[in-house]
Amino acid sequence: MANAHDTDGAHAADHSHDHGGQPATGIKRWLFATNHKDIGTMYLLFSLIMFFVGGAMAMVIRAELFQPGLQLVDPAFFNQMTTNHALVMIFGAVMPAFVGLANWMIPMQIGAPDMALPRMNNFSFWILPFAFTLLLSTFFVPGGAAAGGWTLYPPLSLQTGDSFPMLIFAIHMMGISSIMGAINVIVTIMNMRAPGMNLLKMPLFCWSWLITAYLLIAVMPVLAGAVTMLLTDHFFKTSFFNAAGGGDPVMFEHIFWFFGHPEVYIMILPAFGIISEILPTFSRKPLFGATSMIYAIASIAFLSFIVWGHHMFVDGMPMAAQLFYMMATMLIAVPTGVKVFNWTATMWRGSLSFEPPMLFALSFLFLFTIGGFSGVMLAIVPVDFQYNQTYFVVAHFHYVLVPGAVFGIMAGVYYWLPKWTGHMYSMGLAKAHFWLSTIFVNVLFFPQHFLGLAGMPRRIPDYAVQFTDWNMVSSIGGFGFGLSQILFAVVVVQCIRGGKKATAEVWDGTHPTGLEWTLPSPAPYHSFATAPEIK
C-alpha cells in the first residue's frame, strides 16, 4: 500500500539529494511556499496578528463597558466590535493557529517528509490574508461592518449596509481555506504514516486533528450554504428566511447551529490533542487510557452533530425536541469527563515538573473544566431559559475558548517552539506570561458568570447601574489579559532570533514520546527524508 511504497522511496532517497531541499530566498520562499514548516509558520504568525486585531476589538468592548453610560463609541459601532471580534478570533486566530500547528507537527509526528498536498497547502493559507483584508475593510464602507452578531441571524443580518456581500464572500473564502486545510490533514494522515505506525499508535494530536478535519469537511459547506441563502435573500429576492415571503428565520438558526456546534468542537479538539501530548511528557508517565481518549474524541465529535438545538431552547421548540437536545447535550459531559479523568490519572503517581507548556496545560485542565460545568448547567432547559442570551453564556464560552482553546494553542507553541527554532526561549518571561494570563483571564471572565445570573443580557453597549461593579472588575481583567499577551509575542520573537541551543529532546530528562523528538532541533527543512522505524 502507500506505506510500502513510501519505504521503497525512502531507501532510494537514502543519500538525500534534496531537490528543493533548501528554502528559496526572499519573498518567493513565502509566496510560493510548499514546505509544511514554512506554511505552518505563516499560519501561526497570521493567527498571532489576528489574535491582536481581535483582541483590540475586545479592548474597545471592555473599555465601553467599564462603566454605565456611553463614553467612547456609538452602539452601532459597539455591535460591529462584538460581531467582528468573534469572526476574527474564531476564523482568524483560533482556527488558523490549529492549522499552523497541524502543518508543523503532523508530518513530524507520523514520520512523513511533508504534507501530502503542498500546493493546496499554499493556496489554503494564502486565501486567508485576502479573506481578512476583505472582512476588515468592511469597517470603511458605508453602513460600517457587520453588526448583527457573528451568528448572522436574519432578518437582522440583512440590515447590514454595503459591507454585506463583502462579509459573505470573506466567510466563503475562510470556509474554502478551512476545507482545503482539512483535506490536506486527512490525506496526509491516511497516506503518509511511516511504516508500522498503525492508527492506534498515532499520537493523540494527530488523532484529534484527524477527527477535527472530518468535522470541518462536514460542516463548513453547511455554513457556506447558509450564508449563500442570506446573500440571495438580500440581493435576489429569494425568501429562504424572510417571513413576509413565506420563509423561516428559525430555519437559519437550525442550519447555522448545525454548522456552529461542530465548529466549537473544531476549536477545542486539537487542544485536547495538544494537552494529551504535554501532560504525559511533564508527568514522565504515559498517557492514561490512550485508546479511550481516542474513543472519547470520536464520541464528542459524533455528539456534536446532534446537539445544535441547545442554542435555540428559547426560540419556541416542541417539548420532545427540548428533551432530546437537553439529554444529548448532557451526554457530551460523559466523554469529556473521561478525558479530564484520564488527564488527572496521567498526573497521578507521575513525576511532575512545571515548565511553561505544562503550566498552560494545567491551567487548561482546571479552567476548561469550569467551562464544562457551566456547559452542563446551560444544557438544563428550564434554567437555560434564565441563562440564555446573558453574560453567563459569554462567561461559559470564553472559559472554553480562552483558557481552553487559546491556552491549548499557547501550551502547544511553548512545547514545540524550541523544536521549530532550535533555541530555548526565556523560561522566566514565559512563566510571567503564564501567571499574568491565568490570573487576568479569571478576573476577566469569572465575574461575567455573576453578571449573567444577575440579569445582564449579552451584546449590550450600556447597562443598568447595578451591573457596574462586576463590569469594572471584568474590564480590568480584560486590559490586564490583553497587555499580558504582548509578552507572548516578545517570547516568540526572541526565540526566533536566538537563544540557548535546544537539544533534540528539548525537554531534557522527560523523554517525550513522539517522532518529532527524534529529529534535531531545529528540525530539518524536510522532516523525514527517510521513513523512520516504528517500534
Next chain:
Amino acid sequence: MRVDKSLRGVAGLRGVVGIVAALGAAAAARANTSNGYNLPIGVTDMSKAIYGLHMEVFWICVGIAVVVFGAMIYSLVKFRKSQGAIPDTTMVHSTKVEVIWTVIPVVILVVMAIPAADLILKMEDMRNSELSIRVTGYQWKWQYQYMDAAEGINFFSTLAQDSNFARELHSGIDPKTVPNYLLDVDKPLVIPSGTKVRLLLTSQDVIHAWWVPDFGAKRSVIPGFVNELWFNVEPGKEGIYRGQCAALCGRDHGFMPIVVDVRTPDAFKQWVIEQKAAAQLPRAAQVLSN
C-alpha cells in the same frame, strides 16, 4: 435627667425602628430581584422552581469540582519531581476505573435530567390561561395588545425619557443619578397577580426576546412566528418587575427594557376600566368634531 433619658430612649427606639424599617424595605426590595451575583428567586412558581434546579445543579457541579480539582491539586502537590517523585510508568490503563468514571457521570446526569424534564412539562403547559396579551417586538420598542377581558387596550412601551437622554454618547448625565437607568419605560405592561397570564409573542422586524428574570420567563420574539409564554405572579407579590430585550436586535438592542406592573386583580380591573374610558375619550372627541 429623667426626661432626657426617656427622650433619648425614644430617639433610640425611633432609630432602631428606622433601621429595622430600612432593612425590611431593603430585604423586600431584594427578595424580588437578584442579589447581584445569582439568579433571582423571583415571584412565580416557575422562577422559584428554576432557582431551585439552578442551585441543585450548581451544588452538584461544586461537589464534582471538589473531587476532581482535589485529585488534580493532590497530584500537583504530592507527585512533584522536585520532591523526588518517581513516576509509575506501568499505570497506563485500567478498564475498571474507566468504566466507573463513565457510569457515575451518567447517573449524575440522569439525576439532574429528571427534575429538569418535569419542569419542561410544566413550562409548556399553556392551558387554562386567564388573560392573554399579544406582545409585538419592534426596533426598538414593545407593543402590548390585551385580549380576553381587557380586549381593546393597546399601547407601545418605550425607554423612559430620562434614561433616553442620559444614554446618549457624551450626554454628560451620570447614569447613577437616573432612577432605574435603562430599566424604565414610559408605559409599563400591567397585569393582575394570581392570574395565569399568557403572552403571544411576535415581531414586526427582527428577532427580539422578551425576558423578565423575576418571572423566570424568556422567549424569543420572531417575525412570522407566534411564540407562547406564561407566568402566574404569586398574590402578595404585587409590584414593579423589570427586564430587557435578550436577543441582539440592532443598534438600540440595549435600550428596549420591559417593565411589568403587577397589581391585585381588583386594582387591575380598575385599571382596565380607566384605560377603556381613556380610550373612549379621543373617539368621542373625534365624533364631536365630525
